[in-house]
Amino acid sequence: MKKYFAALTTTALISAAPFAFAASSTDLTVRGTITPVACTPTLSKATLELGKISAGDLNTDKNTKVGIHDLQLTVICDAATKFAVNPIDNNPSPSFTTVFGLGLGNKGEELGFYHPKVMKVMDGATVLDPIESADDGATWSKAAEAQPGYLLSVATVGETDPANARNVTIDFEVDSYIVRADSLDLTDEITIDGSATFEVKYL
Amino acid sequence: MKPIPITLATVLLSTAICAHAASVVELTVNGTLTPVACTPSFSNNGLVDFGKISRQDLNVDKRTQLRDETLDFGIHCNLPARFALIMRDNREGSAITNSEIYYGLKFDGSGNKIGLYSLRFDPVNTVVDALPQVYRTDSTTGGRAWSTSRSTPIPIAARSYLGFTDVPASTAGPIAIRNLSSRITLQAVIAPTSTLDLSEDVIIDGSATLELIYL
Numbered sequence A: 001m002k003k004y005f006a007a008l009t010t011t012a013l014i015s016a017a018p019f020a021f022a023a024s025s026t027d028l029t030v031r032g033t034i035t036p037v038a039c040t041p042t043l044s045k046a047t048l049e050l051g052k053i054s055a056g057d058l059n060t061d062k063n064t065k066v067g068i069h070d071l072q073l074t075v076i077c078d079a080a081t082k083f084a085v086n087p088i089d090n091n092p093s094p095s096f097t098t099v100f101g102l103g104l105g106n107k108g109e110e111l112g113f114y115h116p117k118v119m120k121v122m123d124g125a126t127v128l129d130p131i132e133s134a135d136d137g138a139t140w141s142k143a144a145e146a147q148p149g150y151l152l153s154v155a156t157v158g159e160t161d162p163a164n165a166r167n168v169t170i171d172f173e174v175d176s177y178i179v180r181a182d183s184l185d186l187t188d189e190i191t192i193d194g195s196a197t198f199e200v201k202y203l
Numbered sequence B: 001m002k003p004i005p006i007t008l009a010t011v012l013l014s015t016a017i018c019a020h021a022a023s024v025v026e027l028t029v030n031g032t033l034t035p036v037a038c039t040p041s042f043s044n045n046g047l048v049d050f051g052k053i054s055r056q057d058l059n060v061d062k063r064t065q066l067r068d069e070t071l072d073f074g075i076h077c078n079l080p081a082r083f084a085l086i087m088r089d090n091r092e093g094s095a096i097t098n099s100e101i102y103y104g105l106k107f108d109g110s111g112n113k114i115g116l117y118s119l120r121f122d123p124v125n126t127v128v129d130a131l132p133q134v135y136r137t138d139s140t141t142g143g144r145a146w147s148t149s150r151s152t153p154i155p156i157a158a159r160s161y162l163g164f165t166d167v168p169a170s171t172a173g174p175i176a177i178r179n180l181s182s183r184i185t186l187q188a189v190i191a192p193t194s195t196l197d198l199s200e201d202v203i204i205d206g207s208a209t210l211e212l213i214y215l
Helices: A003-022 B003-019
Strands: A025-037 A038-043 A065-079 A083-089 A112-122 A126-133 A150-158 A166-178 A196-202 B038-042 B048-053 B069-089 B115-121 B127-128 B134-137 B163-164 B176-190 B201-215
Touching: A025 B038, A025 B069, A025 B176, A038 A083, A038 A196, A065 A083, A065 A196, A083 B003, A112 A150, A150 A166, A196 B003, B038 B115, B038 B201, B048 B069, B048 B176
Parallel strands: A025 B048
Antiparallel strands: A025 B201, A038 A065, A065 A166, A083 A150, A083 A196, A112 A126, A112 A166, A126 A150, B038 B069, B069 B163, B069 B176, B069 B201, B115 B176, B127 B176, B134 B163
């Protein structure tokens, strides 16, 4: 019997060896999906014009609202699908992380910000709720505005999960603000320069 | 539990050999048990997820390169060890270019190759122990001969060994290392959509295993 036990022990060690090798490797997974569905986003205006704002009209000690613009984002898909809009701030200001930046002044000071508030969401004739996700679509909650870093999607009224939709319009009111004038160098003209991209992300 | 009956069979065999001691033929099994143990690991559990890509964002008649993805990877050893890296493709034969540096993304519903990806290792983005600079060297001969060490990037390969040294322009091969960390770039390419069956979703499903070879 002793021989049997010895044999068993040896075998156990040998069979353990492949597992020891396995610890010296690690796996890589590359995944994704190519979907035949295509959605096209369109904005009702390519530029929101704030015009020429006089330094004298700015509050010295608090933000000044300098613009209120209606903006409509339309997303048309060739089949009903779940999607989100990824709002990207192309000119982000370090201090304004949940709103869009208006660029920097001549001394590098942050000029201000704008934020698109969601007023109404429709899929064809059906009213939907706006929802947002800060974790790339893992979890969703009710949304009130488009924010950089948050996916914006649509849900059946009262729900917070993305719904299939095909012909979505999102009506925004975009409010623009300039920071308190005493924080700006206003000796020369300053160019206000906000830029954002709305990218469709398929869910 | 299954290995045990096999063991019994082995014992029977070895008993048989003993019974015919005059007709023995010897077999030598060589190897080294090393106390060194190194563990490689990728950030994000080695998962690169491109999410859902619309056909309209892919080229119809030519390949589309997806956005670069970066992955951190580390190797931690209990003792300084001489080692090299290879990466095996678990989806072998599905890359749209057949090369040891291109890894497959599997097949669509009609058996078409979906694309490929490669992993670029850059010595400049690599830290080894307390060394001021790292150079890469590679061997196409299973570690017998090593290329002149350089600081330029190189793709990780399925057969060629990738090793690391602190000596520039050296052909002496890898040095012993205890800790290595690096940031590698994954570049994925999708086949022209005209060659894919897009009547339904196409699942991108690449899988590879990075292996550490003790030298």
